[in-house]
Amino acid sequence: MLGPLHRWIWRDPHRRARKLLRFAETEADGGRDLSRAAELTHDPLLRRLYLRHASDEQRHAELFRERGGAILRALPPASKPGFDANWFAPGERGLDDLHVADQGEDALLAFLHLSEKTAAQRFALYRAVLAHDPETQVVFDEILKDEAFHMNYTYSQLTRVAPKKHGRQLWWARLGRLWKAYLRLAAALAGVIGGLVLTVQYFVLLPLFAALAKRAERRELPGWSAIDPKRNRSLKSQY
Numbered sequence: 001m002l003g004p005l006h007r008w009i010w011r012d013p014h015r016r017a018r019k020l021l022r023f024a025e026t027e028a029d030g031g032r033d034l035s036r037a038a039e040l041t042h043d044p045l046l047r048r049l050y051l052r053h054a055s056d057e058q059r060h061a062e063l064f065r066e067r068g069g070a071i072l073r074a075l076p077p078a079s080k081p082g083f084d085a086n087w088f089a090p091g092e093r094g095l096d097d098l099h100v101a102d103q104g105e106d107a108l109l110a111f112l113h114l115s116e117k118t119a120a121q122r123f124a125l126y127r128a129v130l131a132h133d134p135e136t137q138v139v140f141d142e143i144l145k146d147e148a149f150h151m152n153y154t155y156s157q158l159t160r161v162a163p164k165k166h167g168r169q170l171w172w173a174r175l176g177r178l179w180k181a182y183l184r185l186a187a188a189l190a191g192v193i194g195g196l197v198l199t200v201q202y203f204v205l206l207p208l209f210a211a212l213a214k215r216a217e218r219r220e221l222p223g224w225s226a227i228d229p230k231r232n233r234s235l236k237s238q239y
């Protein structure tokens with residue numbers, strides 16, 4: 001169902017390049033978060049896995065940056081960027097931010113598992129609509145192998161560190177993502193409504209008040225009358 005929308009999003013080379021460059025930033029950010037998680041954990045196996053994961057994300061960042069840069073460099077200088085569609089095609093962490101230090105080991109693994117799973121699904125979809133750009137497809141192929149590993153190890157480690165409550169942790173992580181999605185949607189909607197109200201004020205209320213002010217200026221107040229400019233000049237010359 002989303003195929004045609006994503007095909008349209010990825011068709012424009014300018015937009016494609018900017019998306020890949022933005023993915024590069026998100027992956028590098030994810031790599032830093034995982035290095036921090038490796039630093040904080042007391043579990044030696046998790047430390048090793050987080051470090052490997054961090055270096056994978058760093059490599060993904062480089063792959064995306066190189067490919068995005070190559071697409072941009074191949075574009076004619078006068079070409080214009082199309083409408084950006086970050087909401088419809090977000091990167092690996094989606095639009096979520098990870099706060100490593102605030103989470104327990106099991107909550108962190110549940111969050112990572114869900115984001116890696118979503119990333120694997122998204123990247124597979126982006127790859128499928130990029131038949132016209134085989135070089136970018138190769139980048140997604142390469143990255144998808146690692147995402148499958150990330151998705152699997154986070155799940156198996158979650159069941160190891162929380163054998164009894166891993167199901168609950170996954171539900172909490174799902175709810176957390178839904179809540180964040182709702183907040184983002186509400187904030188975006190508030191922005192749109194705010195913009196509409198300001199536009200209505202500018203084009204409807206402002207001219208109305210300006211017309212009323214002009215009318216009030218022309219109208220004579222009771223007991224007062226406008227001074228005739230000729231008479232005003234002769235009065236001035238007398239004094």
Ligand SMILES: [Fe+2]
Pocket residue numbers: 027056057060092143147
């Ligand atoms: Fe990645």
Ligand SMILES: [Fe+2]
Pocket residue numbers: 057092116119146147150
């Ligand atoms: Fe990943």
